[in-house]
Amino acid sequence: APNDNQKFCPDNATCGAPDSGENACYAPDLDHHHPQVQKDTIEWMRWLKKDLGFAGFRFDNTKGYSGNFTAKYIEATKPVISVGEYFDTNHDLLTSWLSSAKGLSKLFDFGQRYKLRDAIKEDTYGHLMDTFFGPMLWYDPDHSVSFLDNHDTAGDLNDRFGDIRQIAMGYAFILTHPSIPCIFWQDWQSEVKDTIRDLLAVRQAAGVNPMSSWKVEKAEQGIYAGYVGDNLAMKMGSRGWSPNDGSARKEWEPVADGESWAVWLRTSAEDSNNPVEQVMRLSGGGASILNL
Numbered sequence: 001a002p003n004d005n006q007k008f009c010p011d012n013a014t015c016g017a018p019d020s021g022e023n024a025c026y027a028p029d030l031d032h033h034h035p036q037v038q039k040d041t042i043e044w045m046r047w048l049k050k051d052l053g054f055a056g057f058r059f060d061n062t063k064g065y066s067g068n069f070t071a072k073y074i075e076a077t078k079p080v081i082s083v084g085e086y087f088d089t090n091h092d093l094l095t096s097w098l099s100s101a102k103g104l105s106k107l108f109d110f111g112q113r114y115k116l117r118d119a120i121k122e123d124t125y126g127h128l129m130d131t132f133f134g135p136m137l138w139y140d141p142d143h144s145v146s147f148l149d150n151h152d153t154a155g156d157l158n159d160r161f162g163d164i165r166q167i168a169m170g171y172a173f174i175l176t177h178p179s180i181p182c183i184f185w186q187d188w189q190s191e192v193k194d195t196i197r198d199l200l201a202v203r204q205a206a207g208v209n210p211m212s213s214w215k216v217e218k219a220e221q222g223i224y225a226g227y228v229g230d231n232l233a234m235k236m237g238s239r240g241w242s243p244n245d246g247s248a249r250k251e252w253e254p255v256a257d258g259e260s261w262a263v264w265l266r267t268s269a270e271d272s273n274n275p276v277e278q279v280m281r282l283s284g285g286g287a288s289i290l291n292l
Contacts, residue, residue: 020066027061032069045077056081059105063087067100074104081180083108083145089133098143109136109144109179113161116173117148120166123238125224129216137178142210144179154186165259168195169236172261175199176234177226178212198256202263205255206232217241236261 016031031037048054057077059070062084074082082105086097089111098107112128112135119127128134136144148161148170161170167187174181176199183196208228217225222239233243233252243252243264252264 019064020069022063024061024064027064030065032065038069038072041073042076045073045079049077049079055079056083058082059084061085061087062097062105062107067097067102067105071100071102071104074101082106083182086110089114091132091139094136095140098140103143106143106145106180107136108150108182109146111135112137112144112146112174112179113148116170117161117166119224120169120236121162124221125219125237126221128224129219135179137214141178141212141214144210145182146174146177146179147182147184148174148187149184154184164190164192168192168258169261171196171199172234172236172256172258172263173224175203176206176208176232176263177228178208178210178214180210195256195258199263202232202256202265206265208232231266233264233266234262 016029017033019029020032032041045057048057056079057074059073059082062070063086067084070082070084084097084101084105084107086094086107087110088094091111094107094111098105111130111133115127115130115134119125131138135146148167153159153161161167167190171181171183171187171192172195175196181203187193188196206229212229213227215227217227218241219226223235223237223241225233225235225241225243227233227243235241237260242262243266244250251266253267254262255265256263
């Protein structure tokens with residue numbers, strides 16, 4: 001088209017209007033200010049929804065353009081869910097972008113990903129207590145999409161979350177805590193699949209959602225322990241811990257565990273549903289559920 005140089009520049013990052021975000025000359029320079037770019041993008045997204053059945057969208061490299069445009073595209077296409085890839089861990093930058101996007105999009109929680117990985121690898125869980133560069137759970141769990149790996153970290157970046165044991169520990173955390181957890185497809189096809197399925201059943205049984213309460217009981221060398229909502233307790237690390245410690249009555253039942261991690265659900269005299277049976281039912285009776 002004659003006006004392509006106004007909207008799309010494959011060879012450099014200097015065409016069109018000034019960048020509305022961080023310059024990224026490694027990628028084509030799309031001028032989101034241009035009305036035709038906005039029109040084409042919205043029509044393409046509507047086609048993805050109507051003709052191909054997409055329900056949600058992932059916005060790539062959202063540091064490269066203003067969140068205002070993301071909001072515009074979401075308002076025009078109304079997906080079930082949207083998530084932006086803002087590759088940063090800085091509280092101020094993340095909250096600023098979310099504000100510019102009118103809160104319509106979630107964000108991948110890179111801060112949690114890196115702090116959780118370091119905590120597990122070093123067996124030092126104070127990393128998770130960083131409220132500025134750490135988990136978005138501290139300040140905006142409703143907009144957090146937690147994850148361990150993606151096509152970049154498992155691809156060109158060669159920066160996998162860890163070995164199978166560490167990956168299982170990572171899922172034990174993100175699948176039992178607030179935010180919207182995202183499961184990496186390669187992990188779902190690996191030997192950790194049964195653990196993931198069981199933890200999904202635990203999450204459903206406990207009713208965990210992005211706005212569930214979160215209380216950290218311990219986060220130090222060798223031990224992380226915390227409570228999510230009223231009915232779930234979780235620990236990871238080389239040191240022992242149980243929510244039943246110091247209690248005269250066994251109020252919590254273990255429902256899943258692995259090397260260096262465990263999860264419990266609360267029981268009560270009035271509760272006719274055994275949490276272990278409930279998790280077994282939701283998980284399809286998988287053999288990897290904790291043997292009690």
